[in-house]
Amino acid sequence: MDIQEKIAGEITIAENPGETIRKWREEFQVSQLDLARYLEISPSVISDYESGRRKSPGVTSIRKIVNALVEIDLKRGGQVLRRYNSGMPSDAIIDISDYSHDISLERVIRMISGTNYSSIGLNRYIRGYTIVDGIKAILSFSYSEYSKLYGWSSQRIIFFTEVKLGRSPMIAIRVHPLKPAAVVYIQPDRIDDLAVKLADVENIPLIVTELDAPAISKIMSSLK
């Protein structure tokens, strides 16, 4: 989920959408005038929204306003965005890609010679994959950056390298709202009971493979 959706959602659900628009405009430190100039409309329009004369703004207006705030901030160097989004893409993500259609999880697991440690079945479909360095991700990702693991669809496999007991990755998944379709540990030292238990609770298959990350990357990117 990106920041635009978060702001738009807040505005839409708020008792008073206008006030919420104002809150975010001020948060971004954009004057009504600047916003109006950017959108090439009259400043009074912004005032009308915020004061509540326009009681139920349409999604197009909201989208325009929210996008404008974000884009203005980006032009200024993205200072505000960084507070919410903080950080740049890191080197924790080794490979990430999305497919344009469903791919059978069972087939993928067969191709990477995976062993299922959980009691969750493999008859589901994925639309993307992410290969991530477990330790680096934990150390370098802030909360909101975890959503980067999910690319365009949360219906995906996440591969973790640098796994010792396998607890950390499953706990990160447990605590985070987005859940992958499957988790694969790449050459882990061993698999802790808690990791398996968490996988079962979350209804996420927990797979182990002895192939290495480059090999997996090659296989996954060649699919379809």
Place this chain on the structure above:
Amino acid sequence: MDIQEKIAGEITIAENPGETIRKWREEFQVSQLDLARYLEISPSVISDYESGRRKSPGVTSIRKIVNALVEIDLKRGGQVLRRYNSGMPSDAIIDISDYSHDISLERVIRMISGTNYSSIGLNRYIRGYTIVDGIKAILSFSYSEYSKLYGWSSQRIIFFTEVKLGRSPMIAIRVHPLKPAAVVYIQPDRIDDLAVKLADVENIPLIVTELDAPAISKIMSSLK
């Protein structure tokens, strides 16, 4: 952030809001007819939205629709909501309380004979504390339930029992948006390097105490 805002945000930002409305209506397994009946409007209105004849629905319409979907699901027992929100209150929280004013962290750590394992100073203040069973919390809390650890203020100490290496609790904190003022491990087996590193990165003092949970509970509740 609750689910209504998430859905509303998605609808608003989507290229095609109507399709996104449909997606969520189907996700909730509500027919256009049921939704229309609940909102006491004609089914054709829903169809008009979803088909895109109404290109820029206002926030009131969206709010009504989103709330209706959630309320209908609740009436049916909240099956879909649980997938996103999952879980009931648990017995993982041993004690939780809030103070009506600031209390010096340094003083608290002295009273519980704590040792600071991190390089973060103790000159800060807390407004509450939570004592939680680390394992049970991880197993029974869904994402949104983690906020229960924070009571009224996130300016608080969180005590964890049942700690082995001390990685899991810090990872949970790392991944979650709310951050406590300090973390205390109650009689851990040992302290892993990664736990300390995470505490430093998060700027949260990581303390260890050899007192047991009931003793801590007594001390913390007697404060002021």
Place this chain on the structure above:
DNA sequence: TGCTGCTTTCGTCATTAAACGTAGTGTCAT
């Protein structure tokens, strides 16, 4: 075959959002 339930399409109408522009208030630095 015909019924029932779900959905779509469309013509129509009242209301209101979306925009303008002008006029006006308040607050600063100069």
Place this chain on the structure above:
DNA sequence: ATGACACTACGTTTAATGACGAAAGCAGCA
């Protein structure tokens, strides 16, 4: 005080929303 800037208030226009209801297209199914 004289701009410059940020915002508010309001009257006005037009295009679109929000709603209806009727008709008709598809399913499944007894």
